[in-house]
Amino acid sequence: SAVISQKPSRDICQRGTSLTIQCQVDSQVTMMFWYRQQPGQSLTLIATANQGSEATYESGFVIDKFPISRPNLTFSTLTVSNMSPEDSSIYLCSAEQGYGYTFGSGTRLTVV
């Protein structure tokens, strides 16, 4: 299965600023996914990212707030823009290879 390197692992950011999270996959994958997880809670899908096309966002998430890039089949970024304390959470990227999803190690974001 794929191995995904995600960074940063954690960050503390000032409100109003933006943070870009990067995920590098060690093999080519068609689809990548971005999730958000509050501590002790389930994973909520933010968006699905295909190479060469715009990301598809779930209800409650918009491109202006969470712009996503997918420049090739092994890399994706998620930006959390104009952050507020409500954006404090764990963000995970994921890739699917036909036999289950592999996750990055997550980014723990704290907005102060």
Added chain:
Amino acid sequence: QQPVQSPQAVILREGEDAVINCSSSKALYSVHWYRQKHGEAPVFLMILLKGGEQKGHDKISASFNEKKQQSSLYLTASQLSYSGTYFCGTDRRGNDMRFGAGTRLTVKP
């Protein structure tokens, strides 16, 4: 739509068995099971694609009743290493995984 998992939490002694259930109100393409330990990313356990299919992995197995849109995860002779939160994930179109709320499993010596 998020699948419904039950129970929310289970506490076991080593060697005991547990069943975790997952159901959906929508027709399913597949059901996945994941385990997440505290502070770590979820780890894939197994995927079920066909109705009635049962898959196994060591002492952990799962079934998928496509008609009832339900899946169950069976953990037998539990070990301390089984502790964690188990999530089922349901996929209606092959590209939109939704996860249940999770079942926190604690195995005690």
